[in-house]
Amino acid sequence: MALKIVKGSIDRMFDKNLQDLVRGIRNHKEDEAKYISTCIDEIKQELKQDNIAVKANAVCKLTYLQMLGYDVSWAAFNIVEVMSSSKFTYKRIGYLAASQCFHESTDVIMLTTNQIRKDLSSPNQYDTGVALTGLSCFVTPDLARDLANDIMTLMSHTKPYIRKKAVLIMYKVFLKYPESLRPAFPRLKEKLEDPDPGVQSAAVNVICELARRNPKNYLSLAPLFFKLMTSSTNNWVLIKIIKLFGALTPLEPRLGKKLIEPLTNLIHSTSAMSLLYECVNTVIAVLISLSSGMPNHSASIQVSLRSIQHYLGLLAMSKILKTHPKSVQSHKDLILQCLDDKDESIRLRALDLLYGMVSKKNLMEIVKKLMLHVDKAEGTTYRDELLTKIIDICSQSNYQYITNFEWYISILVELTRLEGTRHGHLIASQMLDVAIRVKAIRAFAVAQMATLLDNAHLLTGNTQRNGICEVLYAAAWICGEFSEHLEDPLSTLEAMLRPKVATLPGHIQAVYVQNAAKLFATVLRGQEGAPADRTVAQETSQLLIDRLPLFVQSANLEVQERASCILQLVKYIQKLQQKDVEVAEEVTALFAGELNPVAPKAQKKVPVPEGLDLDAWINEPPSESESEDEGRKPKGKAVFAKEESKHTKPRYTEVDEKELAKRREVRKAEQANNPFYIKASPSSQKVYQDGVGVEHIPVVQIDLSVPLKVPGMPMSDQYVKLEEERRQKDKADKKKKDKKKRREKGEKGRRRKGDSGPESEEDITPAHMVDITTEEMPENALPSDDDEKDPNDPHKKSSKHKKKKQKKEKEEKEKKKKKKHHHHHHHSDGAGDESVQNGNVEEEEPLPVSNQSSSIYSMCDIQGNLQDGSQVVVSVIFENKCDSFIKAMEFNVLDSLNSKLQRPEGAGPHDGLTVPFQLPPGISNEARFVFSVQSIVMPQKLKGTLTFIVKTDDSSTHEKLDFKLHFTCTSYLITTPCYSDAYAKLLESGDLKGSSLKLEGVSQPFHHLLARICFHHHFSVVERIGSCASMYSRSIQGHHVCLLVKTADQTVSIDAKCDEPGLLGNVLDEIKLTFSQC
């Protein structure tokens, strides 16, 4: 035994200690991995020994290796051994290793429970301390459960050192084992008044963290914390408390008013930046919760914001901006300064702020400053960011803030001088957008674009990958399309046909060629009639004939095709010109017709013309042609048998490829024999240019790295001045034309819904208007307002789908019958953005119809009208399922006292409404009917009839279908989101009457259950805690309906409250029905 000890100790003398290991690793930089693997082998040997000192040394080294990223999980048991050593030296190392290496899935943690318990109750406070520290890192739910009591006892330890640690670790224990919170909380609260400030601040820490997770339950502690806040001078504690108040104020607005004063005091008195920042943040939260703005307080924020580090200041400002835009707007200069900051994240934050800050007044100024930054900015990514921001800022909410589009165009033109930007297409699309939509600006835009084309060499520059040349695409198109505004179309035409154009990307060349033709037409029209100019017209034709061959040779198919077409056309025109035939009109007719902007939603509004079925096959789908397929498919038919649509495709491409190859061969042979064919080679341009004559000898363009000011381009800056003048004048005019103005304003208000700018902006009338809503709809658009419905609405889709399925099943049973169908539908109206979801359970009446071929199929949508709580819109989709033509449909409903079909004036109460269309076979169309409903408390069934004439080839029969419309109470409910605090207030108000419902044997999971109620009955979940949820909905007449749904083993209990007991009872019955059906 003695010998063994001797051996162990001697070994230990020669062992590496941690320092040796570190030194060794530093000396083996080249083969570190190899060195470490030998070290690990040594450590494994050391761990096998009985000597605890050796083991501790080994574990210490392992901890170091673990940090370097080596896996040491295999030594977990040895770590536990070292932890359980009775000597503090080793215990300390053991716990350190454990805290670094163990995590929740480490299985040996189970073994440590008793050891830790022993250490916790050790008489040595440092033993207890290490155990607590270690535990804080690797506490698991099991450990937390087993040790919670021991730690709780330690909270009242005599030594503050232990108390402090015990209090802090309780937080971890609560997280892992929430049940411990209830018994431990009173003691934790006591610690808030502990004589030791360290323990006290630990307790504040823990309670504040707990409270931040779930502020509601800690509201009652607010007075205590308020006193602490006013008395404590420990900044760490203060920060915690202030943060807690930030979380509490949204729940208790009264608290906010009380807080403002002490917080402002702190803001002015404290010298610690971190505390200042926390105060400012909380003040912001308070101001947000107090909906009324307090200008004097926001002033104090502004003072403090200036001193805070830029980044955090900007962060805070973006919070203020959301609620108090005005107080931030005055810091515009400060924010613009931040654009000069070295740190990109600061600059980007500042840009974000600018986006929210612009108004009609300051837009020009801000953009001007940004333009300066664009010039200065180094680094293309940041410059690109600036560029996109400028465009974003200007174009936001439909150019809302732009008052002068000439200015905007010149800004865009200035932006084209940026070198190497990726956003050429962005600028181009803006140019096109503005030129097309703002009619008044076209003349100016065209002039600008013409100069741009003329100076194209400046844009294309020396690099081919230069993205800015995209702008030329827009320029060429605008010049061509609106060529009537051009002053000198001939010179623009000449500019567009320069040989250098051939170096541009293909899609731009194509636009060039096409628009050259448009310009040609304009030139002809301008010059014909004056006999002296006839020669000019002919020269123009000659110019085109000379230059177009360059494009005919283009490698780009689009360019080639267009060029050769136009070349032939021009040649023909030339012939006519030589015969003195007036051609201008006919050429102009080629490009006649004005282009109108179209709103993105316009297509939806065009009704499908009668007789057009978009789903019908134009040709019969190709049937499987076996003989061919089997010959070509090596894998056999079985694999592809089900993928009919797929396997037809590859077959065609195969053919194509073969043929293509053949054609290519033929073409190559042809080309080889053709002496005139110039193969694609870099010299091809030269070949052409040589043949053209002196005036087209390419002139070397000087590419200057410094962007030149393009002559004749007005600078955007001028507009700032002009705009000022204009506004002044406007102001003067305004007084005179007060009446007229008012009318204008009304119009503007309508066009710009949601204009949230300051009121003073109303004074600034834009110089140009964007034509959007008024003109961008096609003539035959349906005057419906359903364009707001969300096409991606999952409810809508799924419900349709489901109902259709039901329908099919029924169809099988009863072939001849009429179906009334309802599907969910979303509708938004302008006043509020609440979506109205209405669904209605269909009522199907099997009815024998005399004519066996007729089967109408209709779907129905019921929309409540929010503006008028008593109106319901039913849209019915009729589909003709039979082979005959259906016409003269009349829709009639037998009115009840409560619900009436709204009929046109002069019609009697029993007259039917004519459906305004006829239905050819297989066609469907939609009609809307408005019902006025007085009381929405009761569900309602309305009987109705649809009469129609079925017309077959030789005869026509009059037919009738009966149906029932079922207005359930649910369908009067609107899914309305509700915040939990508003919800709580609503329940507290006591205006609501309660009722309850119990459902047995519901086996579906709770979230399915909730989803079902939300979906079928238009509720929204306010809050969900475990197997308990509160839900809310509102009726079209503004009744509140609140549900509390609880579930416990297959029993669901619903407690409901509503200010209208009748409605509530019916809704509950309907919910019950929904669950009995499943």
Next chain:
Amino acid sequence: MCQPIKKYLTASLPNAHPLHTYGSVRKRVKCSFIYTYIHIGSESTIKIKMQFMLLFSRQGKLRLQKWYVPLSDKERKKISRDLVQTILARKPKMCSFLEWRDLKIVYKRYASLYFCCAVEDQDNELITLEIIHRYVELLDKYFGSVCELDIIFNFEKAYFILDEFLLGGEAQETSKKNVLKAIEQADLLQEEAEAPRSVLEEIGLT
């Protein structure tokens, strides 16, 4: 690498003021708190104030790491690798805070060492910066003009100091004096245990 960090201590944080000035909070505060129902969110929402602390060199070598959230080794490695790269790529004049994934990263460079903390979204960046600074001050006091090598060769001591200062991601002791006193006493305990243990003694030859 041997450049003392202390030099940077005086220069850094111009506005930093000692935070631990304990006042008189002894007033008895009476509060009628009725314990009702306290709910801590589900497991997934649990977050700790400070998520982790990393110390790494300019070369990107990790010198110290402390994790206050349970993560697997693989995740830890990935996070620290990504983060070290991100921070080293930043220029010296740049802001000390950055948003990274859903965390806020607060870092500061002292001589050749980067001190980096990850905190939750709602936390105060400036106080985190002060925590870093306080830790550096503690190291400096303990080692006496601390440099990177001190931390490399005595990494366990650096951990012990950190553990006395922060517990479970929360600052447990705001007084420097108290932290150092605790460490010194624990060290004393360790030496007492070690001192009489010469080799000869161990085999019973004395």
